[in-house]
Amino acid sequence: MSIVTDPLAGQSPLLPTDPAGDTVATGAVPSNDFPLWKLLLRDKMATVAAAVLGFVLLVAAFGPMIVGSRATEQNLDRSNLAPFSLDTGFMNILGTDPLGRSMLARLIVACQTTMMVSLPAVIISCIVGSIIGMWAGYHRGWRETTAMRIADVIMSFPSLLLAVVVLYVFSPSAANIVAVLAITRIPIYLRTARAESAELQSRVFVDAARTFGAGSGSIIRRHVFPILLPTLLTVATLDFCYVMLAESSLSFLGIGIQPPDISWGLMVSQGRTYLQTAWWLSFFPGVAIVVTTVSATILAAWARIATDPGQRWRLTTPRPRRSASQFVTQLVSRKGKA
Secondary structure, three states, X not given: OOOOOOOOOOOOOOOXXXXXXXXXXXXXXXXXXXXXXXXXXXXXXXXHHHHHHHHXXXXXXXXXXXXXXXXXXXXXHHOOOOOOOOOOOHHHOOOEOOOOOEHHHHHHHHHHHHHHHHHHHHHHHHHHHHHHHHHHHHHOHHHHHHHHHHHHHHHOOOHHHHHHHHHHHOOOOHHHHHHHHHHHHHHHHHHHHHXXXXXXXXXXXXXXXXXXXXXXXXXXXXXXXXXXXXXXXXXXXXXXXXXXXXXXXXXXXXXXXXXOOOOHHHHHHHHHHHOOXXXXXXXXXXXXXXXXXXXXXXXXXXXXXXXXXXXXXXXXOOOOOOOHHHHHHHHHHHHHHO
């Protein structure tokens, strides 16, 4: 009788290991047992990013109703007041502009304008591009060729340059900005959805659904789209950063949001002539743009891992705390083995 030994005896197959073969952490919990909100709370950076984005959306939705007309009230006696002073009231804590208008109130109103341009552009481009991409990738053939050639034509023009040309020809308005940014971002979702659906249409579960008589629309809606959704949400979160920066750039160039409307990019543009005397006119809207885009980027990186079954364990595995001496000892031992 021969005894078969297990070369992996004594090792836990449930715990991930690093490239050197060391176990990353102990006490791992199956990632499927965690809902997304619990996974979010386990990542401090992602939690802060989600809180920042949630606060920005709340300000955009309800802020203008709270501040009322304070964003447009002019008081030349309070022109270019320095920030961080409560002598003239809380609304002037971030200073005032050359016309004496509250910078805090204008930031709140500009937040709504920026979100009303960025979110619709991302939503429209995501829906249109995803539908066309899934349809073309599932059916392949001339549908896929036509869709990809259209995407190539759109992507052959730099999106920001195309937006500049279109807005220069037509009147710059919020609706035109949303339309041109949505059109230029459609190929991103189209190519992503096409690649994923083309790979999924040959899977066994899709063949089984097709065998049982399910139509192409039903298969795409019930089998392809749920698998593709996490990737699309991640791409949309990253694309939101680009669209918001593009809107800010267009407003900075003077062909985006036009007065009396206000956006963060337009505030930066209007304050650039006062950088030597009133730095806060451009500084605070610039900080708002940076904080929002960085938060969206961090949340997108977290969402990509949280929605990937193969990477989700990284968010559920506790990270061991190592002292400096243990780190140095392990580093020296690894160098000695090398």
